[in-house]
Amino acid sequence: MPLAAEDFDRFFELIHGVRPFPWQSRLARMVCAGRWPSPIGLPTAAGKTAAIDVALFALAMGAPGAARRIFFVIDRRIVVDEAADRAVRLAQRLRWALRSRRADPLLREVAENLVRLTGEQDADPLVVATLRGGWLRDESWLRSPLQPLVCCSTVDQVGSSLLFRGYGARSPANWPIRAALTSHDALFLVDEAHTSLPWLETLSAIAGRYRCWAEDLLPGGLTVVELSATPTREPELRDEEPDRQDPVLGPRLSASKPAVLVDLKTASDEVSAREALIQQLVTQALSYATQGCRRVGVVVNRVAAARAVHWRLKSKAADRCLLLTGRCRPFERDRLLRLWRNLLEGPLPEQPVFVVATQCIEVGANLDFDALVSESASLDSLQQRFGRLNRKGHWRSSPACVILPARVEGEQDDPVYGAAFQATWRWLEQHAVAAPKTKQSWLDFGVLALRGRLPSGDELAKLCAPRQHAPALLPxxxxxxxxxxxEPAPRFDVSTLLHGRRVDADVALLWRGDLDAGRPEYWAQLVAACPPSAAEAVSLPVYVVARWLRGLSATDLADQEGVQPTPEAPAGPPGRQVLCWRGPADSKVIRADELAPGMTLVAPASYGGCDEFG
Known part of the structure; x- marks a missing residue:
């Protein structure tokens, strides 16, 4: 019997063991009828990554306009990996359905329909690829234009492929192949789209204007869908009353999250301001632990501040303090998450645990705190952070604290959040209420409670992180x-089309203990004996690696690809050497002034510069 839209609910349950939320069923019916709503505006923990399941089911069903290649794009490395894990589970279940007599007929039919699309009897029903900074080349998705695909990527990686450049590609010879596969028969699910406006503008220009300029237009369109908990325009799909009445999703929407506002006033210099912030973050986190909270999250705006807070909490909580940033090596992050999984996802631990993190957990990270301490940020970023508090709606109310760092005289706007940083604090103070006993001001960040207070239009835009715009993409x-x-000279810098202003895309940096810093002529031969692995590379901006090679002091950085301003690499000596790995034959030893986005760099371990947290 042919697949029908009504079969999606059972398909979802066969894959994940639970029924879909009402909005997910509504989305499936819309997509199977041939229309993707955009934007999709749903709060954190509403299951937006299920859009991957919907897109794949629509493809298997043969829905009008269903795309063969599904690209899930988000500018957070940790989230890319989590979305890839979901896609891998899908692929594994579909492969099992083809081979097992115990498989449900519906699941088998979905798998068989996907295999038919490949034109090969022994093909996999679904291929999953991961593209992100710090991840070595994954070119499995380039092998066949007929293969159903789910590709999870950051903006830099898939965006450069769409624009004929392909950061980290093996050779310019496959740049046109990458551009063709990303621009035809493709669906782009842009998660947390509010963080990627320039990319959306460029993508929309290609999809709506230039794709149809081809002399011989290929079948299969290019569809762009925005997903966000804080959409910049009125969503076409959002939670409705059935979602609020759902026994699982409803408590997540209605839970109360009262946040105390703490203003650290002024400081004499940046060092004093930073010290006051770190001390307040640590004090508040320990206070929640003494009140009985067992999973306390601390979120800050800079990697260096996160490390300082972690160090002090670790001195108090010994082995019960975890540091998470996107600037760590995947094998170390995976090891940490495996070690901590039971404490973070299982029953509440007997002793309190602390998770110190950067912006990397703002979107998509499946962490669930019962207390939260956050450095102040723009309103949209705070909404995302509070999505990690009582994420599953287990408690009616969960305590939190938002801390405004001390200001230094003459200090300019925040380099990441701009004028929205102070504007958001003023808005919070205006809408806060005073607690009768403590006289402290507080504001409820619960999804439904905050939604009723939010402004709209230009007033809301002033409270959100500054949006870069892409330059006009011309013929x-x-x-x-x-x-x-x-490639034409001078080189065309596609980063402006992906992020608006000029930023450095990341490079992948890894260390090897068998490289002698004094004998670089042997590096390529030694690395060729054991080629670099994705799991051992850390993703860093070009300018940070350039400063490190030159022996200059490290600069603090936010934990988002392509959003912080990029300091120019300082003039001076070229510094230490590093191996640019491009395979045994094409690798070469370079210095800081030769770095370029997408490079995979190998350094002697004697250089130092990395620990288990990045």
Whole structure:
């Protein structure tokens, strides 16, 4: 019997063991009828990554406009990995359905329909690929234009592929292949779209204007869908009354999250301001632990501040304090999460545990705290952080604290959040209420409670992180981008089309203990004996690695690809050498002034610069 939209609920349950939320069923019916709503505006923990399941089911059903290649794109490395894990589970269940006699007929039919699309009897029903900074080349998705695909990627990786550049690609020879596969028969699910406005503008220009300019237009369109808990325009799909009455989703929407506001006033200099912030974060986290909270989250705006808070909490809580940033090596992050999984996801621990993190957990990270301490930020970022508090709605109310760092005279706008940083604090103070006993001001960050207070239009935009805009993508730009062999000189910098202003895309940096810093002529040969692994690389901006190689002091950085301002690399000596790995034959030893986005760099372990947290 042919698949029908009504079969989605059972398909979802066969894959995940639970029924879909009402909004997920509504989305499936819309997509199977041939229409993707955009934007999709749903709060944290509402299950937005289920859009992958919906897209795949629609493809298997043969729905109008269903895309063969599904790209789930988000500018957070940890979230890319979590979305990839979901896609891998889908692929494994579908492969099992083909081979097992015990498989449900519906699941088997979905798998068989996907295999038919490949034109090969022994093909996999679904291929999963991961593209992100710090992750070595995954070119499995390039092998066949017929293969159903779920690709989880950051903006830099898939965006550069769409624009004929392909950061980290093996060779410019496959740049046109990457551009073709990302622009035809493709669906882009852009998660937390509010963080990627320039990318959306460029993507929309290609999908709506330039794709149809081809002399021979290929079948299969290019569909763009925005997903966000804080959409910048009125969503076409959001939670409705059935979702609020759902026994699982309803408590997540209605839970109360009262947050105390703490203003640290002024400080004489940046060092004093930073010290006061770190001390207040640590004090408040320990206070919640003494009140009986067992999972306390601390979220800050800079990697260096996160490390300082972690160090002090670790001195108090010994082995019960975890540091999470996106700037760590995947094998170390995976090891940490495996070690901590029971404490973070299982029954409440007997002793309190602390998780100190950066912006990397703002979107998609499946962490669930029963108390939260956060450095102040823009309103949209705070909403995302509070999505980690009582994420599953287990408690009616969960305590929190938002801390405004001390200001230094003459200090400019925050480099990440701009004028929205102070504007958000003023808005919080205006809408806060005073506690009758303590006289402290507080505001409820619960989903439904906060939604009723939010402004709209331009007033809301002033409270959100500054949005970069992409430059206009002109036909002349496309003519240059389409020239790949040889690449035009000067090189076209596609980062402006992905992030608005000029930023450095990341490089992958790893260390090897068998490299002698004094004998670089042997590095390529030694690395070739054991080629670099994705799991051992840490993703860092180009300018940070350049400063490190030159022996300069480390600069603090936010934990988002392509959003913080990029300091120019300082002039001076070229510094230490590093191996740019491009395979045994093409690798070469370079210095700081030769770094470029997408490179995989190998350094001697004697250089130092990395620990288990990044």
């Amino acid at each position: 002349a730009h496309l003519d240059l981008l389409a020239q790949t062999s040889p």
